[in-house]
Amino acid sequence: MTLVEVALRAVSVLAAFLVLPLLVGQTEHKLMAHMQGRLGPMYAGGFHGWAQLVADGAKFVQKEDIVPAAADKRLFRLAPAIALIPYLVALAVVPIAPGVAGLDVPASAILVLVATGVGALGTLIAGWASANKYALIGALRAAAQLISYELPIVLAVASVCLAGGSLSLPTITERWQPHWLLWQLPGAIVFLVAAVAELQRPPFDTPVADAELVMGPWTEYTGLRFAFFLLAEYAGIVVLSLLFAALWLGGWHGPFSEHLGWVWTLLKGFAVAILVIWMRVAWPRVRADQLQRLAWLWLVPLALLQLALTGVGVVMGW
């Protein structure tokens, strides 16, 4: 890999990292609005408010960057980066088409899991460093949530890795078969639910429950640092959607996949993102105790069952 190629790959991953979350965010604006009988943004950019998030970004840049006097200043400033950058790393290894990924590493499935796990730490650090009771309670809730939901995610991904006989995302997607849709269905559901919970998206947004905790761990943040947390959330949706598309929906498999494979991956990922948005609009927030019940009494057993089922399938040679 020459230096030029490295630069080119880095730039294209960064471009995808900056564009795709905005696309998801704009979709959320419009879809949520129409689900609630509204129009959503209509003015920014002229045509149906397509530039709303660009305008929001421009606004965030102009805001004053405030660090509370009592805050742990270095950690406070660092937290948005810790929340954001892991998703950039994760996005780099998600395969879009055969041989097309920002970076092809042998155990990319593990890399993605580790990266997203680190990303969640940004919330904890932000909550602790803010020196604010709402932020701290939000961070505590986030910590409880992350510990509970990390396990189902790992188990669900492990099941697919077992089925594909590899820890490399492109290899797993390459070996994907249509009957996986049924065979891996419980794991897919577990992953989707747990990943949404890990992103602290509604209906699992108790850490930032605005009726109780103002804005949870992000309460004290302003300007660009606050925007980074929002960007991290939407980048997280992109990573989760593309990962789901690659592992459970067969990524680039589809008609004309030799030429249009990347379109299939993006389309499937977009469909998952829409589902994530839909869940946010349609469902109420779960309580913190319901959250734990769901994780430990439903998702973990279901994921273990899926793992056993996959084991049986692999041994039987399905």
Add this chain to the structure above:
Amino acid sequence: MSAPKDKRGRDGILPGLLKGMATTAKSVMRPTHTAEYPHAEPTLPPRSRGVIALLEENCTSCMLCARECPDWCIYIDSHKETIPATTEGGRDRQRNVLDRFAIDFSLCMYCGICVEVCPFDALFWSPQFEYAEYDLRDLLHEKDRLGEWMATVPPPPALNESAADPAEVTAANRPERGR
């Protein structure tokens, strides 16, 4: 959806979740009911209370409106003018001339008592509502501005055909008493 109800008569978790998704999906399919106001004129109900218009010719400066106004937001200044007698040896007449009629819409609570109480039909409700100002003090509108709004006053609603005749009409049509 006939869902299994639990002990307390609620739907189960799964039917509830599906119902939520179905409802949102249905409203995505329906056109939105947003009126994009500055670009689309709102459809106001009849008798909308937008602003109070003044028909200056009808005003006799009787001050009834100003006195009845609960928050005293109507300001009236007038003076008397003497009209010389038109006939020899006649009596000079006096009439009120309105100098100032102002309504402070930053105080007005749109109760409409002034409109109700005016015996000479000088005050009217207009549906016009676009008179916002950047400064509170600019909401004090004088009689020329109040008069401009007369153009926006809708015609009065038609009389109810099945209603009884006004007392004057009944009195005029009464058959003469037999002598």
